Structure formats: structure tokens, C-alpha cells
Amino acid sequence: xxxxxxMPKKNKVEQTGFLFKITPQDxxxxxxxxxxxxxxxxxxxxxxxxxxxxxxxxxxxxxFSCTTFSALNKIExxxxxxxxxxxxxxxxxxxxxELGFFADGSFNASDRFTATMSGTMPNGNYxxxxxxxxxxxxxxxxxxxxxxxxxxLEYLNKNLITPEMRAVALxxxxxxxxGYEWLSDxxxxxxxxxxxxxxxxxxxxxxxxVVAITKNTHFDSYDPFIKTNPAIAYGMKSFIRPxxxxxxxxxxxxxxxxxxxxxxxxxxxxxxxxxFYTYRSITGFFGSITDKAxxxxxxxxxxxxxxxxxxxxxxxxxxxKKVQNSFNLDKFDLIPEIETKAITFLTxxxxxxxxxxxxxxxxxxxxxxxxxxxGRTDKTKPIVTWTRNSKHIGGRAFDIAFTGRxxxxxxxxxxxxxxxxxxxxxxxxxxxxKNKDNLHFEI
Numbered sequence: 001x002x003x004x005x006x007m008p009k010k011n012k013v014e015q016t017g018f019l020f021k022i023t024p025q026d027x028x029x030x031x032x033x034x035x036x037x038x039x040x041x042x043x044x045x046x047x048x049x050x051x052x053x054x055x056x057x058x059x060x061x062x063x064f065s066c067t068t069f070s071a072l073n074k075i076e077x078x079x080x081x082x083x084x085x086x087x088x089x090x091x092x093x094x095x096x097x098e099l100g101f102f103a104d105g106s107f108n109a110s111d112r113f114t115a116t117m118s119g120t121m122p123n124g125n126y127x128x129x130x131x132x133x134x135x136x137x138x139x140x141x142x143x144x145x146x147x148x149x150x151x152x153l154e155y156l157n158k159n160l161i162t163p164e165m166r167a168v169a170l171x172x173x174x175x176x177x178x179g180y181e182w183l184s185d186x187x188x189x190x191x192x193x194x195x196x197x198x199x200x201x202x203x204x205x206x207x208x209x210v211v212a213i214t215k216n217t218h219f220d221s222y223d224p225f226i227k228t229n230p231a232i233a234y235g236m237k238s239f240i241r242p243x244x245x246x247x248x249x250x251x252x253x254x255x256x257x258x259x260x261x262x263x264x265x266x267x268x269x270x271x272x273x274x275x276f277y278t279y280r281s282i283t284g285f286f287g288s289i290t291d292k293a294x295x296x297x298x299x300x301x302x303x304x305x306x307x308x309x310x311x312x313x314x315x316x317x318x319x320x321k322k323v324q325n326s327f328n329l330d331k332f333d334l335i336p337e338i339e340t341k342a343i344t345f346l347t348x349x350x351x352x353x354x355x356x357x358x359x360x361x362x363x364x365x366x367x368x369x370x371x372x373x374x375g376r377t378d379k380t381k382p383i384v385t386w387t388r389n390s391k392h393i394g395g396r397a398f399d400i401a402f403t404g405r406x407x408x409x410x411x412x413x414x415x416x417x418x419x420x421x422x423x424x425x426x427x428x429x430x431x432x433x434k435n436k437d438n439l440h441f442e443i
Contacts, residue, residue, distance in 0.1 A: 017066045017124040018201045018209040027181035034181050036195055043193035045213040050076035051108055055221040061151045065115035066209040067125040069221035070199050072109045073211045077197045078240050079107045092175050092242050099171055099262045100141035112147060113140035116156045127236045131180045138169035164261050167253040176240040183235030190215045192237050199236040251317045255309035259286045271297055311425055315340045332361025335395045338443045342398055345424040355403045362395035386435040397442035414438035
């Protein structure tokens with residue numbers, strides 16, 4: 001439907017770098033919920049193009065990652081536009097800077113990270129794979145994983161991607177909403193360019209993905225970087241929009257002595273604000289001074305002063321007393337280990353607009369036996385538990401529901417909350433092989 005049928009047969013897409021697929025779930029312009037916005041009436045994005053980066057090493061190897069390079073060039077163009085036109089909120093620009101996206105003076109994301117995370121294959125990748133990865137995994141500053149390797153296999157080495165990198169990349173998803181849709185007809189390119197630069201597939205070097213920056217020119221990952229558009233096979237319109245941010249930073253990753261991460265920088269800021277970190281500058285390096293400050297902070301807040309910033313210290317850093325009280329956890333009598341994880345989980349869900357409450361916590365053996373009998377001896381009621389030996393006994397488990405009039409919404413994807421709980425160190429009942437329980441979390 002959106003293939004350019006006027007292209008000569010010999011120039012049809014060979015699928016050697018850009019790969020094409022269409023699924024019923026894909027949005028298409030004119031038939032999707034994404035709204036057209038006339039952001040740049042000139043349709044010319046030339047003055048916002050990013051740093052020129054090659055997707056290959058001449059005479060050595062090619063990454064076959066044009067779908068990634070063009071997607072990130074598209075994002076870099078969008079952010080350059082927001083900055084130059086003074087439309088990027090200061091708090092987001094500050095956060096991007098703290099994460100390391102401006103390490104070389106201009107916004108730059110790691111093509112290698114996204115090419116790897118999106119599953120680039122020896123012959124290339126699909127637009128959707130790249131954008132779905134950006135939406136799910138985020139993007140990483142170039143300085144944390146720059147171009148490297150002696151061949152494509154080394155370039156796409158997943159072992160190079162650390163948990164710390166993944167955590168930094170995920171921060172991008174907290175700052176921007178991301179969407180994409182196919183162009184229904186490449187003839188509409190001049191109109192769609194008024195909203196954003198457009199990824200296009202062109203019959204060059206087999207099939208190649210680039211970014212249209214005007215109706216007649218595109219920005220490439222091969223030298224020369226600005227070229228005249230040949231016939232266009234496909235077009236993908238994608239956009240990012242700044243989100244409204246919470247004022248309080250939320251700590252999520254493990255930190256200890258010897259580490260240097262953007263989150264350590266945030267930790268030092270918080271400790272400095274509270275008088276524990278006294279060094280004259282914020283460095284982002286977890287050295288002996290930061291270790292001493294963390295131990296003092298932990299001791300002052302009733303934590304074991306081990307200098308390791310893990311879930312319990314996260315909970316104290318992230319949550320004010322009024323937030324803890326708002327969850328009404330005292331009445332569920334959970335042991336401290338799971339209560340801390342529950343607070344982190346409920347806060348994470350709340351920040352993602354899932355308003356939850358705990359419905360059940362510690363039970364006595366007698367209470368568990370009574371629940372086990374429900375639906376068995378008294379068959380007028382539904383079965384609510386499958387065991388007499390639950391982690392609820394001893395306060396090591398809790399159940400959840402949504403707040404409001406619809407506590408268990410039909411057709412809700414409970415795995416969303418399950419994954420959040422798992423990120424907080426909880427085990428989720430939805431993973432059980434038998435008798436799955438989407439509402440149950442335990443340690």
C-alpha cells in the first residue's frame with residue numbers, strides 16, 4: 001500500500017540493510033490515533049542535523065545498522081530542534097546532561113547500544129524493531145558505548161551492555177513519549193515533514209534507511225552525509241514529545257564504592273542537600289568521600305551502614321514519610337524486607353499512573369486455613385488460595401488491587417505490574433506454572 005509502485009523494477013528494495021515488514025498492529029498515517037501537528041511549517045530540518053557519524057569502517061566492515069543510525073539521527077534532530085527553538089523544558093535538558101547525552105557538547109546517543117538491543121541481524125533490521133526497542137529499552141549516551149569492534153559481530157556484542165547501561169538508557173523513556181507510524185503514501189512526504197524529519201528507505205546499496213530533512217534531501221550515515229533524495233520506497237514517521245516530570249528523583253540502581261554512573265551524581269546531590277556529602281564538587285564517582293557520606297546517611301536513617309545503596313536505602317531516599325503512610329502498610333504487618341520492596345513497587349506503579357493498594361498481607365495459620373476452605377467446603381464462594389502453606393504466613397507476601405470502583409479491571413495486562421514487581425526484587429504469582437495468581441507478590 002505504501003510501496004512506491006513508480007520505482008523502476010530494477011530499483012526495488014533488495015532488503016540488504018533496511019528490512020521491510022508490516023503487521024496488523026502497525027499505525028499508518030490517516031488511519032491511526034496519532035495526531036498530525038504542524039510544528040515546522042517550512043518542512044526543512046537541515047539546521048537541526050546532528051553530528052555526522054558513519055555506520056561503517058572503510059574497507060574493514062559495515063554494521064548493517066542503517067535503521068538504527070537513521071532512527072537516532074531522527075531523535076537527535078528532534079532534540080536539537082527543541083533546544084534551539086527553546087521548547088525543551090529545563091528540567092529535561094538538565095536530566096539529559098546529567099545522564100551524559102551532552103558529553104561532547106551536543107546531544108548524541110549510542111547507535112551501537114540500540115543496534116544491539118533491537119536485534120540487528122547480519123543483513124539489517126526492521127524499522128519497528130528499532131523503535132520498539134527505543135520505547136522499551138530507551139537510548140544510551142554515545143559516551144557510554146561508542147562505535148567499536150573489528151567486525152559486525154563484535155560491534156553487536158551483547159556482553160558489552162551492562163546493567164548500569166540499561167538503567168541509564170531507561171531514564172530516557174521517563175523523559176519522552178515516543179510514537180511511530182508508516183506513511184500511507186510517500187507523496188505526502190512534504191506535508192509530514194512539517195511535523196518532523198522522516199525516516200525513509202531508498203534503493204541505495206541494496207536497500208538503505210536514511211532521514212529525509214527536506215522534500216528533496218536526506219541525512220545519511222555514509223559520506224557525503226547530505227544527499228539528494230532518489231526514489232523513496234517507504235516512509236516512517238516517528239516522534240518524541242517531552243513528558244511532564246516529577247520533581248523528586250527516584251533512585252533505582254545499586255550503587256557502591258568504585259562506581260561512576262549518572263545515578264551516583266544524583267546521589268551526591270541528594271546527600272549534599274541533606275548535609276552528608278561535604279566535598280566541594282559533584283563528581284559522579286563513588287569514592288571514599290561518598291562512601292563515608294552514605295554510611296552516615298544510612299546510620300542517621302536507621303539502616304545498616306554498609307555503604308551499599310540498595311533497595312532499603314533507595315526506599316529512604318525516594319520516599320517521604322507522608323508517602324509511606326499513604327500506602328497504609330502498617331496494618332498488613334509485613335516483615336521489613338518485603339515492606340521496603342512493596343513501597344518501592346507501589347511508588348513505581350503510582351509514577352506510571354497505576355494506582356494500587358494492598359489488600360492482604362500477613363496471615364496467621366488459622367486465617368490461611370479458613371481462606372483455603374473457601375470455595376471447597378463452602379462452594380457458594382470462589383476459591384481464593386491453592387495452599388495452606390502460603391508466604392502470607394510470616395508476613396512475606398502481599399496481594400494487590402487497583403484503587404477506585406474497579407479493583408480488578410477486565411482485559412488488563414497484569415504482566416506490566418508483574419515486571420515492575422520483579423524489578424523491585426519481588427516474586428510474582430503470575431509466573432507460577434500452575435494456579436497463576438496475578439495479584440500476588442512475595443519474597
